[in-house]
Amino acid sequence: MAREGIQVKPARRAALRRALLAWYRVHHRKLPWRSARPDAYHVLVSEAMLQQTQVATVIAYYERFITAFPTVHDLAAADEQDVLRLWQGLGYYRRARHLHTAARAIVGQHGGTVPDDVESLLSLPGIGRYTAGAVASIAFGRRAPILDGNVARVLSRWFAIEGVIDDPAVRDELWRLAEELVPEESPGDFNQAMMELGATVCTPRSPLCLTCPVASMCRANELGIVDRLPTKRVKRKPTRVEYHAVAVERGGKFLFVQRPAKGLWAGMWQFPMAESLPPTGAVTGKVLQTWLKETHGITCASPRRVDELEHQTTHRTVGVTLWRASGKNTAKGGVWQSIDGAGELPVSRLQRRCAELVRGQ
Secondary structure, eight states: OOOTTOOOOHHHHHHHHHHHHHHHHHHOOOOTTOOSSOOHHHHHHHHHHHTTSOHHHHHHHHHHHHHHOOSHHHHHHSOHHHHHHHHTTSOOTHHHHHHHHHHHHHHHHHTTOOOOSHHHHHTSTTOOHHHHHHHHHHHHOOOOOOOOHHHHHHHHHHTTOOSBTTSHHHHHHHHHHHHHHSOSSSHHHHHHHHHHHHHHTSOSSSOOGGGOTTGGGOHHHHHTOGGGOSBOOOOOOOEEEEEEEEEEEETTEEEEEEOOSSSTTTTOEESOEEOSSSOGGGOOHHHHHHHHHHHHOOOBOOOEEEEEEEEEOSSEEEEEEEEEEEBOSOOSSOEEEOTGGGGGSOBOHHHHHHHHHHHTO
């Protein structure tokens, strides 16, 4: 269990702030969304992209996104499909939809100006406590705490908190400590310093304690238990699901259909994909031929098996058997695209892998 009500003495709090800020101002990474005068919209976009995604992956996506939608007005006016297309490959597509909806709320309710306080930011669609604190502190200098995975790891080690890190009582204590530590002066730099330390020094495995600017004030380092913290709950084994994707070709183009507006890969485009057929061994080309006719209005020759692949999401292991068929009539809905032209649609990484397999046939 986490110790309740950890108290940080004023002298230690001041020393932590000084050491961390001094280190950050010398050693922080140069990133495209960081500047002496941060743009609130740019901060909002970057924070949305950085959730559960590494900085190195985000940089290119961020630059393309800002080039396409340089202002919050541009993003608000954009078609959702264009937003998803630029996000494709980054994963967690709900973030893109929330960001798009938030941009529209900023334009419609705040005159196109990103709110500068936590309460107003929290009222925006899809904006949680962490993102609100990050935008308020980094873009507007508000004294607001943040708590992401990096900051939680740093705090759990600084104060040797051994409780399971996603336990509600532990999370509350971490939020309380984050709020207590963030200074009135330069709160944005301090919050970024916490994240930077976690990302580059106080890493999940093999932390660089010898080069840490606050190692002398770290209780876990003192006790020799840095590698044990934070304590994480044992993850449940991902659920396995089996799908059958059919690349239906007609005149050199392939049928792509749009997924429902909610659920996994919501609103993205894909080859027709059967998700509720019998187990893999019981599915034949004839079964899929009937399914295509009933579901998509496609008359086609019996599909032939192309390959099998596996795709991992946060909570699922997705097994896909890929098939190919020649269509003989127009489908109900969907669009016909060449394999090379599929990039014009927002498609998931899984569908891009399927397209690559079909291209190689």
